[in-house]
Amino acid sequence: MAKKKEAEARVVEAENRMYELMLVLKPDLLESAVTKKLKDFTKFLKENECNVTMEDVWGKRTLAYRIKQFEEGIYVVYNIIAPTTFISELDNHLRIDNEVIRHLLISIENDYKYSKFDEEIEEAPKEEKKAPKKEISKKEESVKEVVKEEPVEEPIEKKEESDVEIPLSGTSKEEVVEEKKEEKVVEEKAEEKEEKEEKVVEEKEKVKEEKIVEEKEKEEIDRSALDSKLDDLLSGDDLNI
Amino acid sequence: MAKYVFSTNQKHPLGKRRCAFCTNQTMEVDYKDVKTLKIFINGFKKIKNRYYSGVCLQHQKKLARGIKRARHVGLLPFTN
Incomplete structure (x- = not known):
């Protein structure tokens, strides 16, 4: 008991x-x-x-x-x-x-030691994704600089090259996107330059037209002055002839 | 935590297979350690057979318990 x-x-x-x-x-x-x-x-x-x-x-x-x-x-x-x-x-x-x-x-057993476990797998690929975007932006900047320095004709050649390259080479999607972006930038720049040229030409033509008009007016003024003088002379009584 | 490499034991014949936990004796099965538990999980998120993972019986039992605990808390999924 x-x-x-x-x-x-x-x-x-x-x-x-x-x-x-x-x-x-x-x-x-x-x-x-x-x-x-x-x-x-x-x-x-x-x-x-x-x-x-x-x-x-x-x-x-x-x-x-x-x-x-x-x-x-x-x-x-x-x-x-x-x-x-x-x-x-x-x-x-x-x-x-x-x-x-x-x-x-x-x-738990008495000799248990707590330890942390980090998940590094999820964080690593995000950084890799971020990296190429920066490269693209840098490339775009470099392309812009090149376009500013060089004349308008060269980028047009570049366009043709890029057009040829895309279908032939089996590049990854990112590269294709980059090339497309470059194309867009180049096209925009080219259009702007063309527009500027057209404007300049128009302005020059306008100036020329204005000059011509002024000359004509001057001639007309001279003629009218001469006519008035003639009239004065003719109308005048004191003719020496 | 140091990185442990778990070899796929299928290459070796049955006699030469070694348990991944027995070879690295510092390793212990913990339900919070999702990284290592994921190795012993199927594509359908089921616990792998001992035949395929090459784990010894003692550690297989501990593994199963750890995976089930992780599932209960929401660290691992039950199904795909």
Whole structure:
């Protein structure tokens, strides 16, 4: 009988164990709300004789699938030393909580060391995508400079070359886009220059016309002056002839 | 974390296959380590058979547990 009583006492006695807790919070919460929520939660843990050894906030992450109509979640990881009797209570508390979408409670061995795992795969390709765009912009600038320096006839030759190159060489999409952009720039520049030339020619013609008109007017004035003089002479009474 | 190379063990005959976790003894199966767990997942996001991944039985069991935990929390998908 005594042994049985001892066994019962052992079961009831609260044993401290290491646990790892992962929470997934709602993505709608603001940063201040999250900090407040976590403070309250740690308070709740300490009230129930838990020891929080580690706390790590991962931040927002995209979920692999939809949970409660949310596609994102704020991840938080805890390492706690808690009495075994409290764990079921904690589980219930988290299940009822509205701001916690999912939670995971695992028992850990005592020599467990928490280590971070970064996802570098998703970040690397984005940088690679950004890099060629800058090159394109630089190339465009260089093309503009070339067009400004050189006369109008040369870019037209360039156009023909680029037109020939695109179908023959099986280049990637980006290169094709670049070439097209260059074409556009060249065409625009050429059109502008042509327009300017036309304007200059028109202006010159206008000047010439004006000059001709002025000359004609001058001639007319001279003629009229001569006519008036003649009239005066003729009308005058004192003719020496 | 250092990068570990997981060889596709199918090239070797059955007798010479070695578990990827046993060879690098510093490795441990962790449900938060999505990078390594993804290696042992199928195109349909199912857990790979031990025959194809070449993992030993002990580590296969730990792997399955880790993948299931990651799925529950939303780090890994259940299906494609």
